[in-house]
Amino acid sequence: MKKLFILIAITAALASCSKEQKTEPITISPEELHGSIDKVTEIMIHDIFSPPVASRIYAYPNIAAYEIVAQNNDEYQSLVGQVHGLTAIPKPDLSKPFNYEMAALVAHMELSKRLIFSEETMEIYRDSLYADWESKNPEMFKDSRDFGLKVADHIGEWMNKDNYPQTRTMPKFTVDADNAARWQPTPPAYMDGLEPHWDKIRTFVIDSAQQFKPAPPAEFSLEEGSDFYKELKEVYDVGNEITEKGDESEGIQIAKFWDCNPYVSVTRGHLMFATKKITPGGHWIGITKIASRKSKSDFDRTVYAYTKTSMAIADGFISCWAEKYRSNLIRPETLINQHWDDNWKPVLQTPPFPEYTSGHSVVSGAAAIALTSIFGDNFAFDDDTETAFGLPVRSYKSFNDASAEAAISRMYGGIHYRMAIEVGLTQGRKLGKFVVDNLKMETDRSVAANNKKNTL
Incomplete structure (x- = not known):
């Protein structure tokens, strides 16, 4: 009889331990979010998404996660009423075990999966997290997951109304071959103009694609001494100067570090293939990870x-692409090959869309202003974003320092005139300031606390 009681006690103790193990608290770390975003970047490189499309893929999952976070953390405010067309997400049933951060990450992964092609790669990462969470607390996992999926559906409905689906069926860009100032496809692949209708995508914070319309480029002229001639001559001279110094020159190193062109075509004999790289937006998302860590x-x-x-x-x-197809300006490589030197090649491969303004300049300027508003000015960091592509770490004194180098890298690369770089950087910084000034994401308490932290 005593043995039976002992057996029952042991069985009850084991059951109790098992139950405790299945209801242990779950903490979601920033590294799990970084992992999700890194996985999205990896897939976008594999699937070869264009830079504008890639920026859309990053934005919506982040917003879904943020809206869940803002429901639970009084340091952050919802984007409803601040971002065009966004309506309030559902609220969870708090009578059940629930984890806001888990739900946020679920929503992020689910929306990311819907926006890329190689879904199975994202599912492998997701399922590894799901298995861990479910083993620790199955009830909390289920309720948090179900809410995250519900929010993903809500944000997904809003996302699908941004005019992106409609732009997939709009006509290709028509090249104006009779106008010497207008963009023409560039070697080696001579691809069609990329995303000519991107200005029709619904904006997030800015009023419209036209709000930050920059000054027009210099009037086209190949007459020696004209402003445009000087712009073209500078690209030609800078390219020749740095290539003479070889691959170790600072200009070439900067150009390659900020290349970020997912459409690089390589020709070997009769074979042409693409090398896959990160987009410029992806590079700045990588810098966001570095700063957060x-x-x-x-x-x-x-x-x-x-x-x-x-x-x-x-x-x-959106702002940059509106100007690119409005001004429709020819690339330096085309003019140099046609009129000065048919053997000249830029350090970087010219991407397949019009020249003015520089996308790197606009996007880098905007991202740097946003990051500065979060982490403070003079936030020094080591940028290892490109080490996966065999490039060394570069160091910067601030986000604006990095954005200035990203912008001038396009001159060193031989793919942009100085006017496209300088005007583009100003365009991006003005846009970034507007985003920062008009997005009230932090409460006053949070702003005060983080301003104090940033000055330490």
Whole structure:
């Protein structure tokens, strides 16, 4: 009889331990969010998304995660009423075990999966997290997951009304071959103009694609001494100067570090293939991760940083692409090959869309202003974003310092005139300031606390 009682006691104890193990609390770390975004970047490189489309892929999942965070953290305010067309997400049933951060990450992964092609790669990462969470607390996992999926559906409905689906069926860009000033496809692939209707995508924060319309480029003229001639001559001279110095020259190193062209075509004999790289928006999302880690940001603040920066980047692409196809300016490579030197090649491969303004300049300017508003000015960091592509780490004194180098890299690369770089950087910084001034994402208490932290 005593043995039976002992057996019952042991069985009850084991059952109790098992139950405790299945209801242990779950903490979602910023690294799990970084992992999700890194996985999205990896997939976008594999699937070869264009820079404008990639910016859209980053923005919506971040917003979904942020809106869930803002429901639970009084340091952050909802984007409803601040971002065009966004309506309030549902609220969870708090009578059940629930984890806001888990739900936020679920929503992020689910929307990301819907926006890319290689879904199975994202599912592998997601399922690894799901298995861990479910093993620790199955009830909390189920309720948090279900709410995250519900929010993903809500944001997904809003996302699908941004005019992106309609632009997929709009006509290709028509090249004006009779106008010497207008863009023409460039070697080696001579691709069609990329995303000519991107200005029709709904903006996030800025009023419209036309709000930050820059001054027009210099009047086209190949007459020696004209402003345009000087712009073209500078690209030609700078390219020749740095290539003479070789691959170790600072100009070439800067150009390659900020290349970020997912459409690089390589020709070997009769074979042509593409090398896959990160987009410029992806590079700045990588910098956001670096800053979040260095500042030891918690999960919620990391979501906030990604969300604010990705919206500035996305609006930057819409604004820039509106000007690209409005001015429709020819690339330096085309003119140099036609009129001066048919063997001249830029350090970087010219991307397939019109020249003015520089996308890197606009997007970098906008992202730097957004990041500065979060982490402070003079936030020094080591940028290892491009080490995966065999490039060394570069160091910067601030986000604006990095954006200035990203912009001038296009001159060193031989793919932009100085006017496209300088005007584009101003365009991006003005846009970024508008985003920062008009997005009230932090409460006053949060702003005061983080301003104090940024000055330490």
